[in-house]
Amino acid sequence: MHAFAGGDLYHVWVYLQSGPQLGLVATLLVWQGATSLDRRTGHAAWSNPIMVSIAVLAVLLLITGTSYRAYFRGGQYVQFLLGPATVALAVPMYANFVTMRRNLLPILVALIAGSVTASVSAMVITHWLGAPRAVVISMAPKSVTTPIAMGISQDLGGIPSLTAIFVLLTGVFGGLVCLPFFRLLRIGDRRAQGLAGGTGAHGLATARLLLESETAGAFGALAIGLNGLITAILAPLLVRFLGF
Amino acid sequence: MIGALSLLLVCQLIGTIVAHAAGWPIPGPVLGLVLLLGLLIRRGGPPPPVHDTAQGLLKQLGLLFVPAGVGIVNELHVLRTDALAIAVAIPVSTLLALGVTGTVMQLLARGDR
Numbered sequence: 117m118h119a120f121a122g123g124d125l126y127h128v129w130v131y132l133q134s135g136p137q138l139g140l141v142a143t144l145l146v147w148q149g150a151t152s153l154d155r156r157t158g159h160a161a162w163s164n165p166i167m168v169s170i171a172v173l174a175v176l177l178l179i180t181g182t183s184y185r186a187y188f189r190g191g192q193y194v195q196f197l198l199g200p201a202t203v204a205l206a207v208p209m210y211a212n213f214v215t216m217r218r219n220l221l222p223i224l225v226a227l228i229a230g231s232v233t234a235s236v237s238a239m240v241i242t243h244w245l246g247a248p249r250a251v252v253i254s255m256a257p258k259s260v261t262t263p264i265a266m267g268i269s270q271d272l273g274g275i276p277s278l279t280a281i282f283v284l285l286t287g288v289f290g291g292l293v294c295l296p297f298f299r300l301l302r303i304g305d306r307r308a309q310g311l312a313g314g315t316g317a318h319g320l321a322t323a324r325l326l327l328e329s330e331t332a333g334a335f336g337a338l339a340i341g342l343n344g345l346i347t348a349i350l351a352p353l354l355v356r357f358l359g360f
Numbered sequence: 361m362i363g364a365l366s367l368l369l370v371c372q373l374i375g376t377i378v379a380h381a382a383g384w385p386i387p388g389p390v391l392g393l394v395l396l397l398g399l400l401i402r403r404g405g406p407p408p409p410v411h412d413t414a415q416g417l418l419k420q421l422g423l424l425f426v427p428a429g430v431g432i433v434n435e436l437h438v439l440r441t442d443a444l445a446i447a448v449a450i451p452v453s454t455l456l457a458l459g460v461t462g463t464v465m466q467l468l469a470r471g472d473r
Contacts, residue, residue: 139427147423166422170429177433184434191427197417198424200368202389203375204414206396207406213397222468230461238453245445251438255449259457262425267387277431278438282450284429290454297455303462307469312462316454319421339461345390352385 133182139190146172164288164320170281198263202344205261209341212334223311227339230315231346234259235354238282243360250275252360256351258282259290261318264344268351283318290317291324306331314339364413371396 132138150165150172157163177187188195216223238255247255254274257265262283269279294313303309310332313321322336374395376388384391400406406414432439439446 143423143426147426151422166425166429169423169426170432173426173430174433177430184431187430188427191430194424195427198428199372199389199392200365201417201421201424202387203368203371203392203396204417206371206393206400207411207414208418209393209397210400210406213401218471219469222465222470225468226461226465229464230457233460234453234457237456238449241449241452242442242445245442245448247442247445251442251445255446255453258450259454262428263421264387264390266428267389271385271387275435275438277428278435280425280428281432281435281439282446284425285446285450286454289451290458293451293455294458297458298462301459301463303459303466305462305466305469308462308465311465312458315461316457321458341393345394348386348390 133186134189136190136193139187140193141190142173142176142187143169143191143194146176164284166284167288170284198266202263202267205341205344208337212338216335216338219307223335223338223342226308226311227315227342227346228350230312231259231343231350232354234316235347235351236358239354239358239360249273249360251278253355254278255282256355257347258286259316259318260344260347261340264348268348272352272355287317287320290321294321294324295328307335310335311339315343318343361409361413364407364409367410368392368396368413368417371399 146169147165150168153168154163154165173187177184235256238258239252242252242255250273253272254269256272256274257268257279260268260283262280265279265283266276269276290313294309294317298304298309298312303312306329310322310325310329313325313332314336318340322333322340325336326333371392372389375391379386379388379391
C-alpha cells in the first residue's frame with residue numbers, strides 16, 4: 117500500500133518536472149519567503165532577497181536532483197519579464213533626465229570614465245589571475261544592472277548566469293562599502309555619490325544612497341540606465357581592443 | 361495595464377529587430393529603452409498607465425533576476441576553479457569604478473550640490 121502511494125507520488129513528481137509549474141511556483145514562493153525575511157531583519161545586508169532566493173532554489177535543485185533545465189521550464193516565464201523591465205527603466209530615467217540636463221556633459225564624462233574603468237579593470241584582473249575567456253567576458257558588464265548586463269554578456273559570448281552572479285556580488289559589495297569609501301576619498305557632493313554608486317554598483321548601491329539623500333538616489337537611478345547603455349556600446353569595443 | 365505592457369514589448373521588439381538587422385552588439389531591450397526614452401521626451405512624460413506599469417515591474421525587478429541566478433548550479437565548477445580571480449576582481453574593480461566616477465563628477469559638476 118505504502119509502496120503503491122510512493123510510486124504514485126513519484127509519477128506525479130516526474131510529470132511535474134516535465135512542465136513549467138514546479139519551477140514557476142517554487143520561484144514565486146521562495147521569493148515571497150525571502151522578501152518577508154528581508155523585511156523582518158530590517159533589510160540587513162545578509163538577507164538580500166535576491167541572494168537568499170538564489171541560494172535556497174539552488175540548494176533545492178541540488179538536493180532533489182533536479183536539473184537546471186527542468187527548473188528553467190518554469191523560471192523562463194519570470195526571466196522573460198526582464199526585457200520589458202529593461203525598457204521600463206526609461207520611465208525613472210526620464211524623471212531624472214529632465215532635471216539633470218544642466219549637468220549633462222559632466223555626467224556623460226564621469227559615466228564613460230566609470231564604465232571603462234569598471235569593465236577594463238574587471239577583465240584585466242580576472243585575465244591576470246588566470247581565468248578562462250568565458251569568465252573574463254562575463255566580468256565585463258559586472259557593474260551594469262542585471263537585465264542589461266545579461267544581454268551584454270550573452271552578445272559577447274560570456275555566460276549570462278555567471279554575469280548575473282557577478283553583478284549581484286558587485287551590488288552587495290558596493291552597497292556595503294560605498295558610503296565609507298566616499299568619505300575616505302572626500303567625495304561629499306551628493307550628485308557625485310549617486311552617479312558613482314549607480315555606475316559602480318547599480319541598484320544595490322543606489323538603494324543604500326537613497327536612504328541618505330534623495331539627490332543621490334535620483335542621480336543613482338539615472339546612472340543605472342545610462343551606464344547600462346554606455347557599457348552596452350563600449351564593452352564590445354573594449355573586448356576587441358584588449359584582445360580577449 | 362495591458363496597453364502599457366504592450367508598449368514596453370513593442371519597444372523591445374523594435375529594439376531587437378533594429379539591433380539584429382544593423383548587426384549592432386547592443387541588447388534589443390536596451391535599444392527599446394532608448395526608443396521609449398525618446399518617446400517620453402517628445403511627449404513630455406509618461407501617461408499614468410505607462411508610469412504605473414513601469415514602476416510596478418521595476419518594484420519587482422529583484423524577482424526577475426532569480427531564475428538566471430539559479431543557473432549558478434551549472435557554474436559551480438567555475439566559481440570553484442576561478443574563485444581567486446573573482447574574489448579579487450569584483451571588489452577591486454568596484455572600488456575603482458566608484459572612485460573614478462565620483463571624483464570626475466565632483467570635479468566637473470556645476471551649481472548647487
